[in-house]
Amino acid sequence: MNQKPVTDLSSLGFAKFLSWTSLVLILVSSLIMSVVISNSARTSLLLKQQDFATLLAENLNHQIFRRFTLPTIIGYGRIALRNEEQYQRLDQVVQSTIHGLHVKSLRIYDFNSVVAYSSDRSDLGDKDMAGMAVGRALNGNMHSFEIQSSISPILAMFHLTLPPDSFMLRTTYPLRAEQRLGRDALDEKDQQVMGVLEITQDITADYGTVIRLQWLIICTTMASSVLLFLLLVTFIRRSERAIADRMQEKERLERELHQSEKLASMGRVVSSIAHEIRNPLGIISSSAELLLRRPNADALTQKILTAIHDEARRLSKTVHDFLDYARPKSPSKNSLDVAQVLDQALGFLENELSQREVRVERLYEPGLRVLGDKDLLYRAFYNIISNGLQAIKGEGRISIAGIREGGHVILTFHDSGCGFDLTNMDKMLDPFFTTKDDGTGLGLAIVNSIITSHGGELLLSNADDGGAIVRLRLPAEM
Numbered sequence: 001m002n003q004k005p006v007t008d009l010s011s012l013g014f015a016k017f018l019s020w021t022s023l024v025l026i027l028v029s030s031l032i033m034s035v036v037i038s039n040s041a042r043t044s045l046l047l048k049q050q051d052f053a054t055l056l057a058e059n060l061n062h063q064i065f066r067r068f069t070l071p072t073i074i075g076y077g078r079i080a081l082r083n084e085e086q087y088q089r090l091d092q093v094v095q096s097t098i099h100g101l102h103v104k105s106l107r108i109y110d111f112n113s114v115v116a117y118s119s120d121r122s123d124l125g126d127k128d129m130a131g132m133a134v135g136r137a138l139n140g141n142m143h144s145f146e147i148q149s150s151i152s153p154i155l156a157m158f159h160l161t162l163p164p165d166s167f168m169l170r171t172t173y174p175l176r177a178e179q180r181l182g183r184d185a186l187d188e189k190d191q192q193v194m195g196v197l198e199i200t201q202d203i204t205a206d207y208g209t210v211i212r213l214q215w216l217i218i219c220t221t222m223a224s225s226v227l228l229f230l231l232l233v234t235f236i237r238r239s240e241r242a243i244a245d246r247m248q249e250k251e252r253l254e255r256e257l258h259q260s261e262k263l264a265s266m267g268r269v270v271s272s273i274a275h276e277i278r279n280p281l282g283i284i285s286s287s288a289e290l291l292l293r294r295p296n297a298d299a300l301t302q303k304i305l306t307a308i309h310d311e312a313r314r315l316s317k318t319v320h321d322f323l324d325y326a327r328p329k330s331p332s333k334n335s336l337d338v339a340q341v342l343d344q345a346l347g348f349l350e351n352e353l354s355q356r357e358v359r360v361e362r363l364y365e366p367g368l369r370v371l372g373d374k375d376l377l378y379r380a381f382y383n384i385i386s387n388g389l390q391a392i393k394g395e396g397r398i399s400i401a402g403i404r405e406g407g408h409v410i411l412t413f414h415d416s417g418c419g420f421d422l423t424n425m426d427k428m429l430d431p432f433f434t435t436k437d438d439g440t441g442l443g444l445a446i447v448n449s450i451i452t453s454h455g456g457e458l459l460l461s462n463a464d465d466g467g468a469i470v471r472l473r474l475p476a477e478m
């Protein structure tokens, strides 16, 4: 019986495990994704910078050859940059070409890897500045690129703004003598290398953009995975609560079922016992009555016989009421005139009413029809009226009103008795609740079960004048 909730909980445990694993998976995969995306962004940025540097180097090569190398050879016979005039000429060509192009520094190395030209003149003549790339270029290799950073890429990620010159792109490009027209198709490698051009560009700003992009990706994926995780957790919490509620409700229902099963079997036992008691009780009370009628009984015997007779009758009434209460009620559905049933109940109580000088006001009219069980409704009306009668001390009045209201017939019994004991109002309909010495406490319980079995409703209240009001709402016949 308890199997299902356990399964529910274990499947929830699995869902919990799943949500944690998916959080970890999403986080790891998003981190990997952000690294991959930012790497490809960095690569494409680098390629763009390299393309740009290559174009710049080609253009410089062209400008230097056309505007410096050729005129100098024609004018001076040979190139000697120690000659200030030649140096100035080259500087002019270089400066006018790189003007406004974010070039950090520019050097030209001669065949011996010595700095022959530099944007910073203090480098001139230096032999140790040339790296391996310069050597390779002098040997006729293609141009090459190199990233120089003053900060590690990992550390760079944690800088809000990167210090200037953090990332540099160094391009090494062999300067070649250009061929005459018509021979341009010759392989570059066959062209004569005249020196090596080394351009250094500051790419820190672009690098910063890539880092910002990387953070953007990391933050977005983290935020979305945390959001997803929170959603999952809320969903699981809710389901857990729903399951706990369901389990509680189930336990309550099981308890109620158990209780009502117990009550029902107890009721069956008690009913059969009550049945067994009824006949001997009848015999006891009629025998006592018979003995009472005999003329030779003395006063004490008469008193004892009267007590036996009265108590046997009271017990018989309790048993009768209890059987009435315990009997399952499945009312027949006959078309009934409520006024007729009321008249019948009042007729049965007529003697008692007139003896006690209780006046009855019949404020109902014929034609109020319901679908119901005549015997059961009779018993209900009888119980209500006799309760009213018992509540009236001395003379008094019971008024019974009946109206049709929408789809219902409303009957109101109003007596001039003491009214309900307001402190015990919630117990009035409980079986065996009574405030009377000789009461069984089953009257109103029977009325309530009859009225509810008819789909109706019973309402108890006290009138302003102090008397009790019993109101019945029964579904009217359509």
Ligand SMILES: Nc1ncnc2c1ncn2[C@@H]1O[C@H](COP(=O)(O)OP(=O)(O)O)[C@@H](O)[C@H]1O
Pocket: 383, 387, 388, 389, 391, 415, 417, 418, 419, 420, 421, 428, 433, 434, 435, 436, 438, 439, 440, 441, 442, 443, 444, 445, 468
């Ligand atoms: N018309 C009424 N006026 C005042 N009290 C009432 C009236 N009808 C019922 N009661 C109260 O409700 C209790 C339960 O009534 P009932 O179930 O008929 O049992 P019993 O009549 O055997 O006491 C009564 O003991 C009484 O206190």
Ligand SMILES: [Mg+2]
Pocket: 383, 386, 387, 439, 441, 442, 443, 444
């Ligand atoms: Mg009663």
